[in-house]
Amino acid sequence: MEISWVAVATPLPTGPMQLAVTPLGVAAASYAGESFAGLPIGVPRCTDPRKVEAVQGRLAEYFAGRCREFGLPIDWRFASGPHRKVLQRLLSDVGYGRTITYGELASRSGVFEDVAEPGLAARTVGQMMGANPLALLVPCHRVVAADGLGGFGGGPSGMETKRWLLTLEGVLPPTLDWNGPTGD
DNA sequence: TATCGCATCTAGT
DNA sequence: ACTAGATGCGATA
Numbered sequence: 632m633e634i635s636w637v638a639v640a641t642p643l644p645t646g647p648m649q650l651a652v653t654p655l656g657v658a659a660a661s662y663a664g665e666s667f668a669g670l671p672i673g674v675p676r677c678t679d680p681r682k683v684e685a686v687q688g689r690l691a692e693y694f695a696g697r698c699r700e701f702g703l704p705i706d707w708r709f710a711s712g713p714h715r716k717v718l719q720r721l722l723s724d725v726g727y728g729r730t731i732t733y734g735e736l737a738s739r740s741g742v743f744e745d746v747a748e749p750g751l752a753a754r755t756v757g758q759m760m761g762a763n764p765l766a767l768l769v770p771c772h773r774v775v776a777a778d779g780l781g782g783f784g785g786g787p788s789g790m791e792t793k794r795w796l797l798t799l800e801g802v803l804p805p806t807l808d809w810n811g812p813t814g815d
Numbered sequence: 816t817a818t819c820g821c822a823t824c825t826a827g828t
Numbered sequence: 829a830c831t832a833g834a835t836g837c838g839a840t841a
Contacts, residue, residue, distance in 0.1 A: 714838075733823065748835060750824030755837045757822045762839065774822080782822035789822080 634658060635677035639690045644791045648690070648767070652682050656704025659764040662792055696799060699727035701768060709764040713742040717759050718769045725773050728800045732777045733757050757782070772796040 637650045643662060651659035677683045685703070692698040705722075707715050717740040724739060725731045737743045737752035746752045760771040761784040772793045775781045780797075783789040797803045 712838095743837090746836075748824080751835050751837075752823095754821065754823045754835080758820085758838055761820095761822055771822085776823065778824085780822095784822055793822085 635679070635682075637677045637683050637686045639687050641690065642694055643795055645788050650686055650690075652677055652679075652686060653706045653708070655706035655708075657686065657765070657768055658706035658708055660766045660768050661764075662766055662789070694799070703768070705765065705768060713740075714759050714762065716740055716742055717756060718763060718765065721771070721774065722769050725770050728802060730773045730775050730797075730802055733774055733781065734777055736774055753777070760784075767796070773800070773802070 634651050634653050637652055639648045639650060641648050645663040648660060648662055650657055650661075689698070689701050689703055693701060707719070710718050717736065720740045721731070721736055725736075731739075733753035733756045734749045737746075737749070737756045740756070743752035743755065746755075756774070760774055763769055763771045765771075772783070780790075780793065783793040794803060798805060
């Protein structure tokens with residue numbers, strides 16, 4: 632297995648992230664997951680310290696708001712077919728500080744041309760985001776519902792993470808008061 | 816191959 | 829403004 636793990640400290644409410652890097656690039660990323668579904672944890676740490684520093688550095692700069700792009704190569708081995716297509720489209724079309732609705736992304740991806748119902752395609756996109764192994768690298772957090780923020784998987788803290796990220800990118804108003812149980 | 820869940824949208828009240 | 833219902837897809841076992 633040429634996959635190795637890299638732990639990255641983040642200011643996210645979920646704590647440190649873990650990324651899986653391969654010779655081709657970053658293959659997977661999770662907010663707090665110790666392992667991905669179907670991905671064995673045979674490699675505890677990255678064997679290439681240079682990569683570790685690169686990944687950690689990039690993420691650190693991103694979280695500090697200093698860089699808008701990760702600039703890291705991505706290994707799409709865990710994304711296949713339509714899934715991969717949508718993810719790439721999302722990564723390509725939606726930039727920093729921008730958001731897109733599920734429906735629009737579905738429409739743009741071109742994968743759902745057959746589907747007439749806009750809601751259906753949108754939901755399918757949501758599923759793909761939920762199954763997205765490249766959390767954060769692919770801006771799945773920039774995909775919002777037509778009405779508002781939309782949802783977010785990965786447990787109850789997932790929503791917090793999404794808001795945190797969107798606020799970091801300036802999409803949401805800088806209300807640093809999300810702590811309150813009242814929400815808004 | 817069959818079953819399950821879903822990070823939505825639309826329409827009606 | 830709020831609630832309820834309907835859709836097909838991908839993922840997993």
